[in-house]
Amino acid sequence: NLLGPNAPSVVRNAAMQQARGQLRSAIDAGDAKRLKGALVAAKRLNATELSEFEEAILKYKEVRKLPLGWDVSQMVLHREGARMVAKLKLDDPMVFARFQRLLDLTHRKVYTRDRLGQPVPERLQLLTVSAVTNDESWGNYVARREAIRQELNSDIKDFQRFEVDTQAQVSGDTALDACGDSAEVIAGILAEDFASPLMAEVNEVFLYHGTSAAAAEAIKTHDFRINLAGTNAGTLYGRGIYLAENGTKSDEYTTPMADGVRHLLVCRVVLGRVYYTDTKETDPRACEDACLKGKFNSVLGDRKKCRGTFREFIVFDEEQVYTNYILTYKRVATKSAFCDVTCPETATPGTARVIEVHTPDGLAIQAQVPVGIRPGQSFRVQYTPQD
Template sequence: MFGYLSKAMDSMTREGVDALRAGVEDFKDDVSSGVMSLADSPSRVRSLLTRQMDDALARHDSHMVNQLLDNAMANHLMGPQAPSIIRSAAQQQAKRQLRDAIDSADSKRLKGALVAAKRLNATELPEFTEAIEKYKAIRKLPVGWDVNLMVLNREGARMVAQLQLDDPSVCARFQRLLDLTHRKVYTRDRMGQPVPERLRLLTVAAVTNDESWGNYAARREAIRREIDADISGYTRYDVDTMARSSDAESDAGESAESIALALADEDFASPLMQEVNEVFLFHGTSAANAEKIKTHDFRINLAGSNAGSLYGRGIYLAENCTKSDEYTSPLADGVRHLLVCRVALGRVHYTDAKEDADPRGCEDACLKGKYHSILGDRKKCRGTFREFVVFDEEQTYVNYILTYRREDP
């Protein structure tokens, strides 16, 4: 096998270097095609890569170093069990890339360097921690977000983590929110199923999604500036997910308002921006769509697909858990999924029309007019629920995923 490389080791002339690279490619071809025996090829690969890396480092050939590191990853020779010279080269490469990204203060380069350091198994470097803090500051991520975990859990091009919240006090707070926003009102969207007596919480997960949060925060700030420039038509709306409790409810525990403020103050969230009508709202979905929405944002063609589009083709959200429960799909064991979303409602176009609304008119009010969302008050005109609709995916951020079961009458 080393015959492929003998021509490269004879000389360090330009021709020798080119021959070495050609030898590497020939060797890679033989490994992939199975010319070497399965019994001894790993040790041969290890030996060859070690010798080549030693030579590439001595010649300061960064191109070859990178190529050999790629080879090492392809052959599972990266990490604690890798040859020391491979580990050293990986750390040097990651350190250099992280330092350049930190000095650039460019979020894209920082993200790329963090991901590259993960692949090179160099996440213990001080520069990795420094790059994380720099990235969080530039992207304005909530203080408690674990960017290290998000890098390690990276899904495709996104840095995402789903954190299970097992603290009994946090779970009790979410159960209280479900109880406070429960209204036993039947609508035709239940398609004959009874309204459950209660939604019994099973689990809570916080979602930290770097790209989605950045897009949401940027859109929220744009809405704030629009409203500051023209305050006409702006009204602050209260929602049941953030309502003050009655005296009787207060005796039983926290109000929805205090719960919402507490949830927004958690490390994995951030304070609500009242000047843009930022609120928590529910969105019911299936387990599969909950996962897609968590990692790939809302898609308008998914929203409202179970129940039509009374107020236009947008993302439908609710202040009452029983309204969003209508659109959930159970798993075989009866477990259902609700999303708790941060929503920047902005300037709200209100309608309490008793007859069916004009869906195109609602869309135009937001997509062509000065409004940012629709409030369809079916509670007032039909005695059912108020519905909230946005037409821009970036006005929503999935902050929490709840699993629960219905407790039926």
């Protein structure tokens, strides 16, 4: 490396002089694009120790209105292509304890057909926590949040604040551990530590999104993609970004790595004016139109009320979601039992139909007939037995 520590002094001096000049010019101009270019150039020239480099970082944070706690130098050093992005692993034991506590508080052992016959885990055991700082995505998110705030200021009709489980005021029945705070307290601390308090006046909340390792990496650097929505979670309420207040629900859509590690995103989401629906039968087009053509900003599908399962939150604008944290975890299995089931004659061949099964120990459970199983054929069901 010609510009490394062993480079000739004349080369090093010239590189430093060039970097210093570019940084100073960008600082004086106060232009975000020039500052970013000068910072990237300084990195390439191994000139990150210059006092002007730190000054340019502070100026860039000021111009871009980035949160004070963001480590822009790490974003420069670890940028992804043209984007200023960093994924920083958080090793603070108290931060780790808060996230585990949040997973525990929002865990509900409720089975839905989206589990495809897999049992509901006893617990989601946290492995790592990483914070995502993405310059462009944060700027777009903040701008959209402000636009929704102004919309609501001018027309408050049909606006209603919603409490979500990730910010619930009560501690629940989970045993206290290293962090015995309520979800409300934990969410407040996490929001302020990362950037700023959540804005209740626009229904800004923390929600989960389950995904694969590859998708988590892509979303971290390139935002959510509406055109990929529905590939995992379905389109019950239209083609949007599906999020949940319970880690258990988002866990249904995760894809494990070979070692069983799974990925959950903890996202800041602006729900704004919420289109609420609690009907068993849904109208995806009506949900989409309410947000894309109407004045609503998101959909709340209350399957908890009408089916006893979970509430689902859907947005149709990628800029209303910011990937704040990436969690890796493993499922802690429940005690399991198996029973063999004969596919009933009423099951339509070639479809994944949910049927009621009576287990040997007297339970009535819902099970999904695997695709390819025909009436009269047998298949095995895994379930949680009675204690």
